[in-house]
Amino acid sequence: DGGITQSPKYLFRKEGQNVTLSCEQNLNHDAMYWYRQDPGQGLRLIYYSQIVNDFQKGDIAEGYSVSREKKESFPLTVTSAQKNPTAFYLCASSIMGNGANVLTFGAGSRLTVL
Amino acid sequence: AQKITQTQPGMFVQEKEAVTLDCTYDTSDQSYGLFWYKQPSSGEMIFLIYQGSYDEQNATEGRYSLNFQKARKSANLVISASQLGDSAMYFCASIYNQGGKLIFGQGTELSVKP
Numbered sequence: 606d607g608g609i610t611q612s613p614k615y616l617f618r619k620e621g622q623n624v625t626l627s628c629e630q631n632l633n634h635d636a637m638y639w640y641r642q643d644p645g646q647g648l649r650l651i652y653y654s655q656i657v658n659d660f661q662k663g664d665i666a667e668g669y670s671v672s673r674e675k676k677e678s679f680p681l682t683v684t685s686a687q688k689n690p691t692a693f694y695l696c697a698s699s700i701m702g703n704g705a706n707v708l709t710f711g712a713g714s715r716l717t718v719l
Numbered sequence: 720a721q722k723i724t725q726t727q728p729g730m731f732v733q734e735k736e737a738v739t740l741d742c743t744y745d746t747s748d749q750s751y752g753l754f755w756y757k758q759p760s761s762g763e764m765i766f767l768i769y770q771g772s773y774d775e776q777n778a779t780e781g782r783y784s785l786n787f788q789k790a791r792k793s794a795n796l797v798i799s800a801s802q803l804g805d806s807a808m809y810f811c812a813s814i815y816n817q818g819g820k821l822i823f824g825q826g827t828e829l830s831v832k833p
Contacts, residue, residue: 648764
């Protein structure tokens with residue numbers, strides 16, 4: 606079945622450490638996105654990519670980095686520069702050029718900084 | 720800038736009754752799209768329904784319908800015949816600039832009572 610796989614589902618990190626969240630899709634979607642969700646809040650866009658080897662900052666990119674070396678993969682690194690990284694992270698993908706541009710989401714990764 | 724407002728942090732509805740979840744949006748774009756997503760306690764975002772700004776008919780998908788009032792800039796979600804499995808967070812979102820970026824509201828937590 607086609608879908609988006611995020612790993613790990615739960616992750617604990619010590620302060621000062623970088624951590625990378627994996628996102629893989631087999632939907633042949635062009636665009637991929639990373640969102641952050643804090644408790645009781647909506648989703649905020651971190652980074653997005655519409656094509657391989659290209660990506661753009663979203664609304665809260667500071668302290669995060671991404672890469673898009675393959676169409677299927679869009680890993681997110683939470684760096685030590687991110688002051689409050691504890692959150693729920695959601696990866697999504699979509700077909701570009703589709704008017705409705707429905708995003709398909711992964712199951713999410715929950716990061717806790719100890 | 721785009722903004723989505725959901726004014727109901729929490730809602731209760733009796734099983735089998737209908738419920739309306741409010742959403743207002745703020746945009747100066749002529750072309751835009753509006754979405755509703757459901758987020759169960761598992762965390763995954765599930766697409767429910769889409770309305771394009773040029774669509775004259777209100778969108779419907781099974782028990783979900785979107786009450787689109789363009790002049791009032793509102794896109795309320797109506798769930799008919801509520802079921803216990805409808806208990807979840809519901810997010811309204813809009814898309815703009817053809818970049819595929821979704822802007823989310825704060826969400827409404829719906830609880831369905833037996």
